[in-house]
Amino acid sequence: DAKTTQPTSMDCAEGRAANLPCNHSTISGNEYVYWYRQIHSQGPQYIIHGLKNNETNEMASLIITEDRKSSTLILPHATLRDTAVYYCIVRGIMEYGNKLVFGAGTILRVKS
Amino acid sequence: DAGVIQSPRHEVTEMGQEVTLRCKPISGHDYLFWYRQTMMRGLELLIYFNNNVPIDDSGMPEDRFSAKMPNASFSTLKIQPSEPRDSAVYFCASSLGQGFSGYTFGSGTRLTVV
Numbered sequence: 001d002a003k004t005t006q007p008t009s010m011d012c013a014e015g016r017a018a019n020l021p022c023n024h025s026t027i028s029g030n031e032y033v034y035w036y037r038q039i040h041s042q043g044p045q046y047i048i049h050g051l052k053n054n055e056t057n058e059m060a061s062l063i064i065t066e067d068r069k070s071s072t073l074i075l076p077h078a079t080l081r082d083t084a085v086y087y088c089i090v091r092g093i094m095e096y097g098n099k100l101v102f103g104a105g106t107i108l109r110v111k112s
Numbered sequence: 113d114a115g116v117i118q119s120p121r122h123e124v125t126e127m128g129q130e131v132t133l134r135c136k137p138i139s140g141h142d143y144l145f146w147y148r149q150t151m152m153r154g155l156e157l158l159i160y161f162n163n164n165v166p167i168d169d170s171g172m173p174e175d176r177f178s179a180k181m182p183n184a185s186f187s188t189l190k191i192q193p194s195e196p197r198d199s200a201v202y203f204c205a206s207s208l209g210q211g212f213s214g215y216t217f218g219s220g221t222r223l224t225v226v
Contacts, residue, residue: 032212043203043205043217043219043220044203044215044217093212099157099160100157100215101157
């Protein structure tokens with residue numbers, strides 16, 4: 001069962017912020033929101049994850065709504081190298097053997 | 113750190129032949145995952161290991177597929193006999209613990225079965 005809903009594709013101008021939305025209305029209390037991306041011909045790359053507080057690292061920021069039913073990944077200054085498929089994944093952490101399951105993701109195209 | 117290393121990068125084989133894909137995880141990582149990616153089905157988890165022991169192989173498509181992890185630094189995914197529908201990119205990933213701080217993926221092996 002799909003736990004997340006993402007737009008199929010988005011465009012962003014180089015140097016501008018890229019805001020990638022994700023809906024996860026059925027998220028439960030022990031489930032985290034993870035973001036990965038996959039640049040063409042490469043393996044997926046971990047970006048960031050969070051539970052309910054906003055998170056920031058050197059790659060991106062993750063904003064989670066107060067009801068946790070949706071989130072937004074923000075790339076503050078998108079470059080052409082950020083063109084990739086971005087996956088939003090909901091994953092529980094309490095059960096042993098919980099797996100990382102990828103959906104279709106959002107194709108982000110950064111244009112000059 | 114060299115990351116997760118997969119070999120070969122590309123493999124072309126004839127239908128019916130045996131294919132072996134190889135993976136070297138990051139040193140110290142105790143979980144190893146094999147994924148397959150196709151246009152039709154996206155990224156699918158095939159099997160994963162914890163401390164060299166297979167934990168969940170429910171994603172392995174059929175008996176033609178087998179995976180082993182003889183030690184902490186090496187794993188193989190074997191297809192015998194191979195079929196054209198096995199053509200895909202196969203990724204190996206490793207993590208420390210259950211990967212709650214992220215998995216590290218290799219660059220993948222692109223398999224073409226003709």
